[in-house]
Every structure is written in structure tokens, then in C-alpha cells.
Amino acid sequence: MSGTVFPAPMPTLCVGIGWRHPHYAALLEQQPELGFIEVHSENFFAHGGAALAVLREGRDHYPVSLHGVGLSLGSAAGIDPWHLERLAQLVEAIEPVRVSDHASFARGADAHAADLLPVPLTRAALDTMCANVQRVQERLGRTIAVENLSAYVQWAGAEMREPEFLNELARRTGCQLLVDVNNIFVNALNAQLRGETQDPVGQCHHWLDAISPDHVAEMHLAGHVHCGDVVIDDHGSRVVDAVWGLYQHALQRLGAVPTLIEWDTDVPELGVLLDEAARAQTVAQEVLGQVECAA
Template identity: 55%
Template sequence: MSTFASLPDGIGIGLRAPHYAQLLESLPSLGFIEVHSENFFHAGGAAMRVLARAGEHYPLSLHGVGLSLASADELAQAHLAKLAALVDRVEPVLVSEHLCWGAIDGVHFNDLLPFPYTREALSLLCSRVEQVQERLGRRILIENLSSYVRFRESEMSECDFLAELVRQSGCGVLLDVNNLYVNAQNFGFDAHDEMTRLLTAIPAGSVGEIHLAGHSQGELCLIDTHGSRVCEAVWALYRHAITLCGPVPTLIEWDTDLPTLEVLLDEAQSARRAMRQARHVDALHV
């Protein structure tokens, strides 16, 4: 099993259709570009051409949303085969998926759904992650989820579950700081403490990427909308994360109400600043 491909420390943004032309023309300074893997499962076409061109200028990160790793259904081999073909084709520096399920009995919700964090689920997840890593011939990152409900049968917290998954399967972590914040608010736990627990429970270097995004206040709970700027509380949590695990490639994730490219680059600049400050603080402690 290969180790993580080396990704220059840096800040990335998503590659979105309304920004294709402007991004490829202006080629702003960015550490990497991330796409949803499923949007590039095709054999060809204009979008595929754009991805190939982006790949000539930036390291690429493939972020999967549809593999449904935690489903009690069989692992979708056709889906995995398409992912493997895309990995071969674009040679990404990072490949990630979510700690979630999205389908049962063949019906797909095309959403990232929570599940009970039990030993049974852990053994399933370990075997699934190992299958995927085997098929892709590389380590993958697994992202913590934002969720609105919790299961009574859960035998451990999500972070403890993820830490155990990392230890047993050898996968890495895609730490979504906003998701952790949303869950902490929705379920009433301390996000800083939970993050510290996670980051001290996994081997150093396990966090391969961080996601930053905005959320919104729903009627019942915080909703992980990825449709606004990162809020101050999430920036604070981000600084905590990079103080604990060092500079890690960080994505500004924005999926709904897409802003101009300038706004994304401005958020990226804020992340870059936070990373520099954390390094500075780190240096003072040495």
C-alpha cells in the first residue's frame, strides 16, 4: 500500500462549472483543486477536458460522495471501478470519501447519512476501507460527517469510531472542521475537546486534508449547507486543528449559492493567513 502522495501545504478550492473559464485563464495561486469524483465518471466531454487542463496546473483531489461505505448493502463494485478508472486517469494527490451510508436495498438517497457507531459497523467499515484501498492501490481519507440525528445503539462517539477506523484500516482522516462544529452545536458537546480527543488518538500525520465551509441555521438545528463564508467559531476551531496537527492541505468547500471566484479566493486567503499564524504560534512554543 502506497503512502500519501505528497501534497504541497496549501489551500485549495473546488472546481465548479461557472468558474471553469476564469480559473483556467487566471490560474490563481492555489495548493490544489478538488472535485466530486462522481462528476467525472464519464468517458469524455467538455468537463473532462477542463479537469485534465486543471490537472496540468494544480494537484488534484478526488472527493467521493457516492460510495456509501457504511451501507449494509454490498459495496457497489461498478461505482468503485469507475472511481479506480478516474484515479488512474487523473492521478490525484488525494482521494477521500465519507464516514456515511447513502443507499439501502438498492435505493440511493444521494445524501450523506449517519449510522449507529457500533463495533458491528466498525468491522464493516474497516473491511470496506481496506477493499477500496486495495482496489485503488493507495491510502484514502475518510471524512467525519455532519448529522442531525444520533442513534441510541451507538457504542462510541463518531470521533472515537473514526480514530479506531484509522488505527485498524490504516486510512487517513479528512477533518471537516465545519461538520464537527455543526454536530457539536446540534448535540451539545465541546468541539475543541472532541477534536483534541480525535487528533491525539490517531497516529501523527493521519490528517491528510481539512475542509472548511459555511453552514446555516435551520428551524430545528444547524444545517451543513456549504453555501456561505466560514464563520468565526469555525475559524477558531480550524486554528486549533492546525496547532494540533500542523499545516494540512485545506479546502474551502462551497457547494450551494456559489459565489464569484474572487470570494472563494478571498476565503482561501483567510485560511492561508490562519495557517501562517498557527505556524508562528507553534514556533513560539518550540
């Protein structure tokens, strides 16, 4: 498939946090030094209202990244026209520094699931996602970034590995990639629990070594939880040491890429997120030398 390829800005390292409702007031009052803030797009789809007013105020102080969970870029049913139109109106109103969503499907012909489901790593699924990404980019008039998923089920008949799938998606559509380092580690831990690897960190290194640095526009860091027979990407705790180590490897491979601290459950005081953001900036400086925090 061919299509319009939109130019993408070169990434420069900065560190931001996910801006969630418990921290709306504190962030605006304290205005800590951050490279950007990121919000879930769908929380601001309503016309007007308090939520959009708060986001506009946040935009007055920080670059805003819009991160979605509902585009369902891998859906064979295509993109929901209402969802895309609301996103387009939000993008026009906020002028975000980045727009992103997931390499997943959540939508069928008659229903929208409540979770992000993995797509088969096949040529046919790649064709579908390329068509959907291209439609979104043409409507928005800009590139979007597509995030790798924490996947708890696997499809049979894979024809490629995930990095190859994402690299080809970016090459064909001109989209960017959002590399979630924690998701890579969660998938590797679950592969270890299934007896598929004895070296989850090494598996993550192989993943990061296979992704094309030219397309990566953002990285995510978050916490996860062990639930016995499965590890869940719950965004409910600090980044663990192993993921900090993988972040160092990612920086060596990918260079200065904007990095987000995600925290969505059991949300702590704002200072805890700022502490994690400061650590990310310190790690980046140790790996890359002096870097400037700019979106």
C-alpha cells in the same frame, strides 16, 4: 480485521478550493496561486466528454483532489462494483493527490439514497466500514481519506464516540482521515439545540483533541445556515468566525494539513473563494509560522 496497509504521504500545508462548474473557465483563465483544487468525483464518471476534458486541463495547472459522495463506505450492502470501477478509472486518468469520501452510508440492497446518512458508532458498523475501505484501497492501490459527517439524526446504542471510531478505522485499514471543521461545529450547534450541551465550541475542542494527528490528511472549511430548529451544513456562505477559531485549534493540534475551502450552493464570484483561501493561509501562518503552500 486485518488487511494490507498502504503507505500514506506526510501532509504539508497548502490551501485549495472546491472547483465547481461556475468557476471552470475563470480558474483556467486566471490561474490563481492555489495549493490544489478539489472536485466531486462522481461529476467526472462519464467516459470522455467536456467535463473530463476540463478536469484534465485543470490537472495541467494544479494538483487535483477527488472528493466523493457516493462510495457509501458504511453500507452493509458493500461497495457498488460499478461505482468503484468508475472511480478507479478516474483515479488512473487524473492521478489525484488525494482521494476521499465520507464515513456514511447511502446505499442499501436495492437503492441509493440522495443523502449522506450517519452510521451507528458501534463495533459492528466499524467492522463493516473497515471491510469497505479496505476493498476500495485494494482496488485503487492507494490510501483514501474518510471524512467525518454532519449528522442530523443519531443512532441509539453507540459504543464509542466519533473520534474513537475514526481513529480505529484509520488504525485498522491504514486509511487517512479528512477532518471537516465546519461539520464538527454544525453537529455541536445541533447538540446545543437539542439541549445536550451548553458549550458547542468546547465540545468541538474535545473532538479535535481526541482525533489522532497521525492520520489526518486534509481539513475542510465551509459555511452553514441556521434554519430555526436545525443547523445545516449547506456550503453556501463564508466561514464564520467560530469556525476560524476552531481551525486555529485544529492547526495547533494537527499541524500543517492541506486545507480546502468548500462552497457548493449560492456560489459567488471566484474572488470570494480566493479571499477565503487567502485567509486560511494567513491563519495557518499565524499559528504555525511561515508555511509553504504545496500539495
